[in-house]
Amino acid sequence: GAVVSQHPSWVICKSGTSVKIECRSLDFQATTMFWYRQFPKQSLMLMATSNEGSKATYEQGVEKDKFLINHASLTLSTLTVTSAHPEDSSFYICSVKRQGAHNEQFFGPGTRLTVL
Amino acid sequence: AQKVTQAQTEISVVEKEDVTLDCVYETRDTTYYLFWYKQPPSGELVFLIRRNSFDEQNEISGRYSWNFQKSTSSFNFTITASQVVDSAVYFCALGPTTSGYSTLTFGKGTMLLVSP
Numbered sequence: 001g002a003v004v005s006q007h008p009s010w011v012i013c014k015s016g017t018s019v020k021i022e023c024r025s026l027d028f029q030a031t032t033m034f035w036y037r038q039f040p041k042q043s044l045m046l047m048a049t050s051n052e053g054s055k056a057t058y059e060q061g062v063e064k065d066k067f068l069i070n071h072a073s074l075t076l077s078t079l080t081v082t083s084a085h086p087e088d089s090s091f092y093i094c095s096v097k098r099q100g101a102h103n104e105q106f107f108g109p110g111t112r113l114t115v116l
Numbered sequence: 117a118q119k120v121t122q123a124q125t126e127i128s129v130v131e132k133e134d135v136t137l138d139c140v141y142e143t144r145d146t147t148y149y150l151f152w153y154k155q156p157p158s159g160e161l162v163f164l165i166r167r168n169s170f171d172e173q174n175e176i177s178g179r180y181s182w183n184f185q186k187s188t189s190s191f192n193f194t195i196t197a198s199q200v201v202d203s204a205v206y207f208c209a210l211g212p213t214t215s216g217y218s219t220l221t222f223g224k225g226t227m228l229l230v231s232p
């Protein structure tokens with residue numbers, strides 16, 4: 001069964017509104033989750049690392065005030081795209097890191113955001 | 117800096133043909149993991165394989181096989197007797213083996229189109 005869920009799976013919103021995307025770890029507690037963004041026909045680009053109980057670590061060039069990340073529990077991280085614009089339209093994918101020797105990452109099914 | 121290069125943007129084959137997807141990587145780490153993921157049109161990443169840099173043995177799983185050549189920094193993926201269901205984008209990725217902060221560096225992906 002699925003290890004990671006994302007909600008919603010797709011969302012369409014108007015420009016200027018905010019959208020929240022949830023990422024849930026279903027099988028284990030995760031202190032670390034990752035958020036990726038994938039533009040059409042492009043690769044996954046890491047946006048930020050979400051750490052439970054502390055501030056997220058953002059990659060260079062990612063606006064922390066625009067992409068708010070909250071990792072409030074060991075099974076839930078949320079990404080909020082604030083004041084969304086059409087250029088934010090993308091496929092957002094989260095992954096959950098399982099602690100252990102192999103340091104595995106499990107990917108969610110992704111959320112397709114379309115900003116009109 | 118870490119880098120993964122998938123030089124083939126798109127490959128088209130006819131069903132039952134064998135196809136090899138190339139992956140070349142760069143890293144300064146002495147130990148690392150290499151991955152292959154499949155992304156079908158639905159968008160969800162499907163984990164295919166993880167290989168530790170210590171293990172240079174080739175691996176076969178059904179119609180899939182992987183050739184790891186540390187000397188040339190390559191981790192190529194071969195599908196034997198391709199099927200239409202193999203049509204997807206395939207990503208090669210590189211990741212650290214340390215248990216701390218870790219992330220994956222993805223290649224740009226190779227789109228495989230298998231026609232009947």
